[in-house]
Amino acid sequence: MRLEGATCILTGAAGGIGSALAKNLAAAGVRLILAGRHSETLEGLSADLSPGSILESCAGDLTDGLVQESLCHAARRGGATILINLCGCNAFGLLQEQDPEDVQRLITTNLTAPIQLTQKLLPHLLEQPVAMIVNVGSTFGALGYPGYAVYSASKFGLRGFSEALARELADGPVNVVYVSPRATRTSMNPAAVSALNAELGNAEDEPEIVAAAIVSAMRRRARRTGIGWPEKFFSGLNQLVPAVVDRALSRQLPTIKRFAVKQSQ
Ligand SMILES: NC(=O)c1ccc[n+]([C@@H]2O[C@H](COP(=O)([O-])OP(=O)(O)OC[C@H]3O[C@@H](n4cnc5c(N)ncnc54)[C@H](OP(=O)(O)O)[C@@H]3O)[C@@H](O)[C@H]2O)c1
Structure with a gap:
């Protein structure tokens, strides 16, 4: 999809991947409507971006229906043709x-x-000659991982929603x-997660790498994009022969539990 001039x-x-993505999109000539919980962090981000690239903050x-509505109003006012559902949270344990x-x-x-926001904005997007919805999932949306049961459930759900839609x-x-990133160096991951990744030899991407992969997927209109090897391989393997991945992860389980267990106990 042509991004230059799109809204x-x-x-x-304002998050780690979000601010890198905002910079990448602004540099590509995209006009942005930024959404986040805190106006100060959105203002800080806007100040870092090229003048004219921010339409609104x-x-x-976003779990509040009224906030979703006001974002949809801003989208209609600005003639938005792209919605990126990137907002998310995690709770390792x-x-x-x-x-x-x-x-x-x-x-x-x-x-x-993300489902509610997509549903509210869809009538507007369907009126455009060309439009796009980008959902940012995770490797753990295709491979359930110990310590991430609820996060995996949410991202499996987002992947299913994206595919069906x-x-x-x-x-x-x-x-x-x-787009499903693997572990990425942002404040979403507490010290215990980074320490676990280091001990298991799991790579952590810089947010700029992930932002570039998302923009590339958008330009190619790619329905599914995983980021990083061997995570892409294991995600595919998990669909085909999950018992093999069960065995590999059971060997990692004592290490994962050492980091996942609450420190006070
Ligand atoms: N970091 C990773 O290892 C990793 C790996 C795979 C996928 N991802 C996915 O990538 C996306 C971005 O993650 P990140 O690493 O950039 O995390 P992050 O730095 O923590 O950013 C998350 C963003 O989501 C916003 N947010 C959270 N709850 C919200 C709510 N209720 N309403 C509105 N905004 C809310 C936060 O807003 P505030 O600025 O107001 O806090 C923040 O800007 C997430 O969907 C995450 O699941 C991350």
């Missing part, structure tokens, strides 16, 4: 130790809110693009 809503804009919690409210918040933020919209102007 794009970017949720999670919308601050608010064992399920039995997690607060039920955190479980609910994670599912609402990572899965329900892409097929549902295949005869119209709206392209659906799903």
Whole structure:
């Protein structure tokens, strides 16, 4: 899809991947409607971007239907043709130790809110000659990983939503693009996650690498894009022979549990 001159809503804009993506898109000539929870961080990001690339900043919690509505109003005002559902949160830890409210918040933020925002904006996108919805998932949306049961559930859901919606919209102007990064060096990952990744030899990408991969997927209108080897291989293997991945992960389990268990216990 041609990005130059397009208007794009970017949720999670002030986060690690979001700010790198905003810079990449602004440099490509995209006009941005930035969404995040805090107006100060959105203003800070806007100050770093080329003048004229920011149409609006919308601050608010995207799990709130009214915030979703006001973002859709901004999208219609600005003639947006691209929605990037990037906003998300994570909670690394064992399920039995997690607060039920955190479980609910994670599912609402990572899965329900992107679906609701997409549904609200879809009538507007369907009126455009060409439009795009980009959903940012995770490697753990194709490979359930210990310590990430709820996060994996949310990203499996987002992947299923993206695939079904892409097929549902295949005869119209709206392209659906799903991108699944592997571990990325942002504040989403607490020190325990980075230490676990280091011990297991799991790579962590810089957010700029992920941003470039998302922009490339958008230009190619790629329905599915995974980022990084061997994560792409293991995601595919998990679809074909999950028992092999079960065995590999059971060998890692004592290490994962050492980092995932609550430190106070
Ligand atoms: N980092 C990784 O290892 C990794 C790997 C694979 C996939 N991903 C995915 O990539 C996306 C971006 O992650 P990131 O690493 O850039 O994380 P991040 O730095 O923590 O950024 C997350 C962004 O989401 C926003 N957000 C969270 N809850 C929200 C809510 N209820 N309403 C509105 N905005 C909300 C945050 O807003 P505030 O600025 O207001 O806090 C923040 O800007 C997420 O979907 C994540 O699941 C990340």
